[in-house]
Amino acid sequence: MNAHESSRRTFLTGLAVLGAAALVPGRESAAQAPAAGGATPHRIDVHHHLSPPPYIAELTARKMGTRPTLDWTPAKSIDDMDKAGVATSVTSITTPGVRLADDATARRLARECNEYTAKLVRDSAGRFGMFAVVPMPDVEGTLREIAYALDVLKADGIGMITSFGDKWLGDPAFVPVMDELHRRKAVVYTHPTAANCCRNLVPDVPDAVIEYGTDTTRTIASLLFSGTAARCPDIRFIFSHAGGTLPFLTERFTRLPLANKSLEAKVPNGALYELKRFYYDVAQAAHPTALASLLKLVPVSQVLFGTDYPFRTSADHVKGLAEYGFSASDLRAIDRDNALRLLPRLKA
Numbered sequence: 001m002n003a004h005e006s007s008r009r010t011f012l013t014g015l016a017v018l019g020a021a022a023l024v025p026g027r028e029s030a031a032q033a034p035a036a037g038g039a040t041p042h043r044i045d046v047h048h049h050l051s052p053p054p055y056i057a058e059l060t061a062r063k064m065g066t067r068p069t070l071d072w073t074p075a076k077s078i079d080d081m082d083k084a085g086v087a088t089s090v091t092s093i094t095t096p097g098v099r100l101a102d103d104a105t106a107r108r109l110a111r112e113c114n115e116y117t118a119k120l121v122r123d124s125a126g127r128f129g130m131f132a133v134v135p136m137p138d139v140e141g142t143l144r145e146i147a148y149a150l151d152v153l154k155a156d157g158i159g160m161i162t163s164f165g166d167k168w169l170g171d172p173a174f175v176p177v178m179d180e181l182h183r184r185k186a187v188v189y190t191h192p193t194a195a196n197c198c199r200n201l202v203p204d205v206p207d208a209v210i211e212y213g214t215d216t217t218r219t220i221a222s223l224l225f226s227g228t229a230a231r232c233p234d235i236r237f238i239f240s241h242a243g244g245t246l247p248f249l250t251e252r253f254t255r256l257p258l259a260n261k262s263l264e265a266k267v268p269n270g271a272l273y274e275l276k277r278f279y280y281d282v283a284q285a286a287h288p289t290a291l292a293s294l295l296k297l298v299p300v301s302q303v304l305f306g307t308d309y310p311f312r313t314s315a316d317h318v319k320g321l322a323e324y325g326f327s328a329s330d331l332r333a334i335d336r337d338n339a340l341r342l343l344p345r346l347k348a
Contacts (some may be wrong), residue, residue: 013271019049022093023204040085042087042332042336043087043314043318043336044086044089044090044129044343044346045089045314046090046238046304046305046306046337046339047189047191047240047308047309048077048092048308048309049072049092049093049311050120051065051070052093052112052117053116054116055109058098058100058105058109058257059100060304069094069310071310072170076310077091078258080309080310080313080315083313083315084318086314087336088346089128089129089130090130090157090339091130091131092191093159094191095193096161097133097161099135103135103138103141106138107141110132110134110135110145111148113235114130114132114133114149114153114155118155122184126346126348129343130149130155131155131157131158131159131189132149132158133145134149137165137174138162138232139173139174143177147183148167148217150186153310156237156346157186157238157342158187158188158192159190160191161190162192162215163193166196168202168215168221169228170222170224170227178231181235182230183234184232184234185235186235188235190240192211192212192215192240193207193211193212194211194212195215212241212244214244214245220244220275220278221253223237223274224253224266225256225263225266227265227266227267230266236342237278237287238279238280238304238342239280240281240284240306241283242280242281242291242293243278246275246297247290247291247293247294247296250272250275250297253275254270265341271307276298278298280294281303282304282321282334283308283312284312286321286324287320288324291321300330300333300338304339305334305335305339340348
């Protein structure tokens with residue numbers, strides 16, 4: 001038995017200590033190949049969703065959530081990672097986040113989920129990282145949870161949904177949150193949702209198919225043209241799904257301040273400067289159409305491996321990136337090295 005498999009088995013045995021064993025309906029095979037193509041596991045997945053037991057319980061009670069979300073277990077994550085050479089997955093809670101009722105419920109749920117995830121990270125022998133969930137749009141509660149997550153739980157960063165109701169991340173209401181994240185030089189991972197304005201617009205087409213990519217672009221526009229991106233340059237933003245529709249709309253973003261002089265001061269270095277310093281993951285975008293467009297916008301250094309597990313598999317994305325034709329050095333940068341610049345803790 002190699003060291004990786006021994007570590008994996010030790011971790012799976014330890015799930016019972018977390019209380020996660022109750023989530024595993026039956027015995028799952030521990031005899032997976034350690035990595036795609038026989039390589040040593042090295043990839044870092046920055047777009048990997050988990051469902052802590054308190055979150056599953058809350059969604060179930062409210063008759064919400066999809067089967068992949070409700071059926072998640074740590075063991076299933078590990079199995080998927082092992083099939084594709086993923087060494088570490090930095091976990092996050094997906095849409096709809098924890099704002100399922102009032103502020104008090106969201107604060108309680110965020111704390112319970114973050115404490116569960118922090119213990120999962122500690123007990124996982126390096127297999128998991130953590131983007132902490134926050135009870136946005138509750139600003140006071142979010143500031144408290146940022147402090148607890150980063151200072152006490154030692155989270156790798158903060159996870160945000162792209163919009164809350166009809167407020168995107170650059171909204172004036174969120175200035176205190178963005179200023180605090182800037183002060184901390186935090187990594188902020190974002191995941192899209194469908195805004196209140198734009199749900200169920202096309203019959204039989206789920207919101208995720210069109211609206212998620214569009215809402216990512218809306219929140220980027222909000223950050224740029226509110227002046228937040230220029231005011232808070234030390235926030236390291238990660239945007240999902242290759243930036244949504246942004247790469248196709250870049251020219252409109254760059255021309256807007258030229259047509260609207262009141263916006264020039266909001267993007268003093270130009271819109272393109274801000275867009276090029278953001279990070280973008282390849283979840284649901286490891287295919288030629290999305291990659292070709294994204295890589296016309298940003299260098300490889302800004303692209304991160306992501307999978308959207310449990311909605312897609314890690315192996316899907318390994319295959320898609322391999323088939324695109326990246327050089328070995330570019331592929332390693334996307335798979336691992338770019339993430340390590342953002343999250344140096346994961347080098348250990």
